[in-house]
Amino acid sequence: MRSKLVVGNWKMNGSRAANATLLNGILEGLGQPRAAVAVCVPAPYLFQCEALLQGSPIAWGAQDVSCHPVGAYTGEVCMSMLQDFGSRYVIVGHSERRAYHGESDALVAKKAKAALDAGLTPIVCVGETLEQREAGHTMAVVGAQLDAVLEAVGAEAVGKIVLAYEPVWAIGTGRTATPAMAQEVHAALRQKLRACNAAAAETTLLLYGGSMKPDNAADLMAQPDIDGGLIGGAALKAADFLGIVHAA
Protein backbone atom coordinates (compact mmCIF):
# COMPACT_ATOMS: atom_id res chain seq x y z
CA MET A 1 0.00 0.00 0.00
CA ARG A 2 1.49 3.34 -1.06
CA SER A 3 1.38 6.30 1.29
CA LYS A 4 -0.29 9.53 0.20
CA LEU A 5 1.45 12.85 -0.46
CA VAL A 6 -0.23 16.26 -0.66
CA VAL A 7 1.90 19.10 -2.02
CA GLY A 8 0.92 22.75 -2.14
CA ASN A 9 2.31 24.64 -5.13
CA TRP A 10 2.03 28.28 -4.18
CA LYS A 11 3.05 29.44 -7.66
CA MET A 12 3.94 33.17 -7.64
CA ASN A 13 1.94 34.04 -4.54
CA GLY A 14 2.93 35.03 -1.04
CA SER A 15 4.63 37.57 1.18
CA ARG A 16 6.47 37.14 4.46
CA ALA A 17 3.35 38.10 6.38
CA ALA A 18 0.91 36.03 4.31
CA ASN A 19 3.21 33.00 4.37
CA ALA A 20 3.53 33.11 8.14
CA THR A 21 -0.26 33.22 8.53
CA LEU A 22 -0.74 30.39 6.05
CA LEU A 23 1.97 28.11 7.43
CA ASN A 24 1.00 28.69 11.05
CA GLY A 25 -2.63 28.01 10.13
CA ILE A 26 -1.67 24.73 8.46
CA LEU A 27 0.54 23.71 11.39
CA GLU A 28 -2.27 24.45 13.85
CA GLY A 29 -4.82 22.31 12.03
CA LEU A 30 -2.54 19.54 10.84
CA GLY A 31 -2.78 17.09 13.74
CA GLN A 32 -1.34 13.75 12.72
CA PRO A 33 -2.14 13.50 9.03
CA ARG A 34 -2.21 10.16 7.23
CA ALA A 35 -0.63 11.85 4.23
CA ALA A 36 2.85 13.27 3.92
CA VAL A 37 2.61 17.03 3.37
CA ALA A 38 4.85 19.52 1.58
CA VAL A 39 4.77 23.05 0.22
CA CYS A 40 6.64 24.25 -2.87
CA VAL A 41 7.17 27.96 -2.50
CA PRO A 42 8.81 30.81 -4.43
CA ALA A 43 12.58 30.50 -3.94
CA PRO A 44 12.97 33.66 -1.79
CA TYR A 45 10.71 32.13 0.82
CA LEU A 46 12.61 28.88 1.30
CA PHE A 47 14.45 30.53 4.19
CA GLN A 48 11.11 31.23 5.84
CA CYS A 49 9.99 27.62 5.40
CA GLU A 50 13.20 26.43 6.99
CA ALA A 51 12.64 28.75 9.94
CA LEU A 52 8.97 27.90 10.44
CA LEU A 53 8.74 24.26 9.40
CA GLN A 54 11.99 22.75 10.63
CA GLY A 55 11.09 19.83 12.89
CA SER A 56 7.42 19.86 11.77
CA PRO A 57 5.75 17.18 9.63
CA ILE A 58 5.68 19.57 6.65
CA ALA A 59 8.48 19.33 4.10
CA TRP A 60 9.22 22.12 1.62
CA GLY A 61 10.79 22.72 -1.72
CA ALA A 62 10.89 24.86 -4.86
CA GLN A 63 8.81 25.17 -8.01
CA ASP A 64 11.64 25.09 -10.50
CA VAL A 65 15.42 24.89 -10.59
CA SER A 66 18.31 25.27 -12.98
CA CYS A 67 19.73 22.14 -14.57
CA HIS A 68 23.22 23.66 -14.08
CA PRO A 69 25.16 23.16 -10.87
CA VAL A 70 26.70 26.64 -10.56
CA GLY A 71 27.97 29.53 -12.66
CA ALA A 72 27.09 32.31 -15.07
CA TYR A 73 23.33 31.74 -15.42
CA THR A 74 21.77 35.07 -14.51
CA GLY A 75 18.49 34.78 -12.71
CA GLU A 76 18.70 31.05 -12.10
CA VAL A 77 18.69 29.14 -8.83
CA CYS A 78 20.60 25.87 -8.51
CA MET A 79 20.08 22.66 -6.55
CA SER A 80 22.67 23.42 -3.88
CA MET A 81 20.89 26.70 -3.13
CA LEU A 82 17.62 24.86 -2.61
CA GLN A 83 19.44 22.44 -0.35
CA ASP A 84 21.04 25.28 1.59
CA PHE A 85 17.56 26.01 2.92
CA GLY A 86 16.58 22.44 3.64
CA SER A 87 14.47 21.76 0.56
CA ARG A 88 13.40 18.21 -0.03
CA TYR A 89 11.35 18.56 -3.22
CA VAL A 90 11.52 20.47 -6.46
CA ILE A 91 8.78 20.64 -9.07
CA VAL A 92 10.07 20.22 -12.61
CA GLY A 93 8.17 20.56 -15.86
CA HIS A 94 5.09 22.30 -14.52
CA SER A 95 2.89 23.18 -17.51
CA GLU A 96 3.27 26.88 -16.69
CA ARG A 97 7.06 26.51 -17.12
CA ARG A 98 6.54 24.55 -20.32
CA ALA A 99 4.04 27.07 -21.72
CA TYR A 100 5.47 30.43 -20.57
CA HIS A 101 9.18 29.61 -20.55
CA GLY A 102 9.39 27.20 -23.45
CA GLU A 103 10.70 24.31 -21.37
CA SER A 104 11.09 21.23 -23.54
CA ASP A 105 10.74 17.60 -22.51
CA ALA A 106 14.54 17.36 -22.80
CA LEU A 107 15.17 20.26 -20.43
CA VAL A 108 12.64 18.94 -17.92
CA ALA A 109 14.39 15.58 -18.08
CA LYS A 110 17.76 17.23 -17.39
CA LYS A 111 16.32 19.02 -14.38
CA ALA A 112 14.83 15.80 -13.01
CA LYS A 113 18.18 14.05 -13.39
CA ALA A 114 20.08 16.94 -11.77
CA ALA A 115 17.63 16.94 -8.84
CA LEU A 116 18.10 13.22 -8.26
CA ASP A 117 21.88 13.53 -8.53
CA ALA A 118 21.77 16.25 -5.87
CA GLY A 119 19.59 14.15 -3.57
CA LEU A 120 16.37 16.15 -4.03
CA THR A 121 13.08 14.53 -5.01
CA PRO A 122 11.81 15.88 -8.32
CA ILE A 123 8.05 16.20 -8.70
CA VAL A 124 7.82 15.68 -12.45
CA CYS A 125 4.72 17.20 -14.03
CA VAL A 126 3.08 15.86 -17.18
CA GLY A 127 -0.21 16.82 -18.76
CA GLU A 128 -2.07 17.48 -21.98
CA THR A 129 -3.84 20.58 -23.24
CA LEU A 130 -7.55 20.57 -24.01
CA GLU A 131 -6.80 20.53 -27.72
CA GLN A 132 -4.56 17.48 -27.29
CA ARG A 133 -7.19 15.68 -25.21
CA GLU A 134 -9.94 16.40 -27.70
CA ALA A 135 -7.75 15.12 -30.52
CA GLY A 136 -7.28 11.87 -28.58
CA HIS A 137 -3.58 12.51 -27.97
CA THR A 138 -3.53 12.50 -24.17
CA MET A 139 -1.51 9.32 -23.71
CA ALA A 140 0.88 10.13 -26.53
CA VAL A 141 1.62 13.53 -24.98
CA VAL A 142 2.02 12.49 -21.35
CA GLY A 143 3.79 9.30 -22.46
CA ALA A 144 6.41 11.29 -24.39
CA GLN A 145 6.86 13.68 -21.46
CA LEU A 146 7.44 10.74 -19.13
CA ASP A 147 9.65 8.83 -21.56
CA ALA A 148 12.05 11.78 -21.85
CA VAL A 149 12.47 11.80 -18.08
CA LEU A 150 12.83 8.02 -17.77
CA GLU A 151 15.47 8.00 -20.46
CA ALA A 152 17.47 10.64 -18.59
CA VAL A 153 17.14 9.28 -15.07
CA GLY A 154 17.29 5.54 -15.82
CA ALA A 155 15.28 2.60 -14.54
CA GLU A 156 16.87 2.62 -11.10
CA ALA A 157 15.38 6.06 -10.42
CA VAL A 158 11.76 5.07 -11.04
CA GLY A 159 10.94 4.76 -7.34
CA LYS A 160 12.76 7.98 -6.49
CA ILE A 161 10.70 10.43 -8.50
CA VAL A 162 7.23 11.73 -7.78
CA LEU A 163 5.08 12.01 -10.88
CA ALA A 164 2.23 14.53 -11.14
CA TYR A 165 -0.46 14.28 -13.78
CA GLU A 166 -1.86 17.73 -14.35
CA PRO A 167 -4.23 18.12 -17.30
CA VAL A 168 -3.55 21.68 -18.45
CA TRP A 169 -7.26 22.33 -19.01
CA ALA A 170 -7.98 21.59 -15.35
CA ILE A 171 -5.37 23.92 -13.86
CA GLY A 172 -6.87 26.96 -12.18
CA THR A 173 -10.06 26.57 -14.20
CA GLY A 174 -12.31 24.94 -11.65
CA ARG A 175 -12.75 22.18 -14.23
CA THR A 176 -11.45 18.99 -12.61
CA ALA A 177 -10.82 15.71 -14.36
CA THR A 178 -13.34 13.21 -13.04
CA PRO A 179 -11.84 10.56 -10.79
CA ALA A 180 -12.30 8.02 -13.60
CA MET A 181 -10.61 10.23 -16.20
CA ALA A 182 -7.67 10.90 -13.90
CA GLN A 183 -7.38 7.25 -12.88
CA GLU A 184 -7.29 6.15 -16.51
CA VAL A 185 -4.22 8.32 -17.17
CA HIS A 186 -2.58 7.45 -13.85
CA ALA A 187 -2.99 3.73 -14.55
CA ALA A 188 -1.44 4.15 -17.97
CA LEU A 189 1.46 6.15 -16.51
CA ARG A 190 2.08 3.47 -13.90
CA GLN A 191 2.03 0.87 -16.65
CA LYS A 192 4.82 2.78 -18.39
CA LEU A 193 6.75 2.93 -15.13
CA ARG A 194 6.31 -0.85 -14.74
CA ALA A 195 7.74 -1.42 -18.18
CA CYS A 196 10.84 0.47 -17.01
CA ASN A 197 11.13 -0.95 -13.49
CA ALA A 198 8.33 -3.27 -12.39
CA ALA A 199 9.10 -3.36 -8.67
CA ALA A 200 9.82 0.34 -8.21
CA ALA A 201 6.71 1.33 -10.17
CA GLU A 202 4.57 0.02 -7.32
CA THR A 203 6.11 2.52 -4.91
CA THR A 204 6.25 5.61 -7.16
CA LEU A 205 3.81 8.25 -5.97
CA LEU A 206 1.51 9.57 -8.69
CA LEU A 207 -0.16 12.86 -7.78
CA TYR A 208 -3.13 14.44 -9.50
CA GLY A 209 -3.21 18.22 -9.98
CA GLY A 210 -5.85 20.48 -11.48
CA SER A 211 -8.56 22.20 -9.44
CA MET A 212 -8.32 19.71 -6.60
CA LYS A 213 -10.42 21.04 -3.71
CA PRO A 214 -11.60 19.75 -0.33
CA ASP A 215 -14.88 18.59 -1.88
CA ASN A 216 -13.41 16.51 -4.71
CA ALA A 217 -10.14 15.39 -3.11
CA ALA A 218 -11.42 12.27 -1.36
CA ASP A 219 -12.97 10.83 -4.54
CA LEU A 220 -9.86 11.53 -6.59
CA MET A 221 -7.49 10.11 -4.00
CA ALA A 222 -9.66 7.01 -3.53
CA GLN A 223 -8.64 5.89 -7.02
CA PRO A 224 -6.13 3.05 -6.98
CA ASP A 225 -3.38 4.91 -8.83
CA ILE A 226 -3.89 8.40 -7.40
CA ASP A 227 -1.51 8.76 -4.49
CA GLY A 228 -2.13 12.36 -3.58
CA GLY A 229 -2.39 15.84 -5.01
CA LEU A 230 -0.41 18.77 -6.32
CA ILE A 231 -2.53 21.68 -5.23
CA GLY A 232 -2.48 25.21 -6.62
CA GLY A 233 -5.24 27.64 -5.66
CA ALA A 234 -6.54 25.61 -2.74
CA ALA A 235 -3.05 25.54 -1.20
CA LEU A 236 -3.24 29.26 -0.46
CA LYS A 237 -5.85 29.00 2.29
CA ALA A 238 -5.04 26.93 5.35
CA ALA A 239 -8.60 25.59 5.68
CA ASP A 240 -8.77 24.46 2.05
CA PHE A 241 -5.33 22.90 2.08
CA LEU A 242 -6.08 21.11 5.35
CA GLY A 243 -9.38 19.90 3.92
CA ILE A 244 -7.45 18.18 1.14
CA VAL A 245 -4.74 16.84 3.47
CA HIS A 246 -7.36 15.32 5.74
CA ALA A 247 -9.25 13.84 2.80
CA ALA A 248 -6.17 11.80 1.84
Ligand SMILES: O=C[C@H](O)COP(=O)(O)O
Ligand atom coordinates in the same frame (compact mmCIF):
# COMPACT_ATOMS: atom_id res chain seq x y z
O1 LIG B 1 0.61 22.71 -9.46
C1 LIG B 1 -0.60 22.83 -9.27
C2 LIG B 1 -1.53 22.82 -10.36
O2 LIG B 1 -1.12 23.64 -11.39
C3 LIG B 1 -2.96 22.91 -9.98
O3 LIG B 1 -3.39 24.24 -9.80
P1 LIG B 1 -4.90 24.48 -9.32
O4 LIG B 1 -5.11 23.61 -8.12
O5 LIG B 1 -4.96 25.94 -8.99
O6 LIG B 1 -5.78 24.08 -10.46
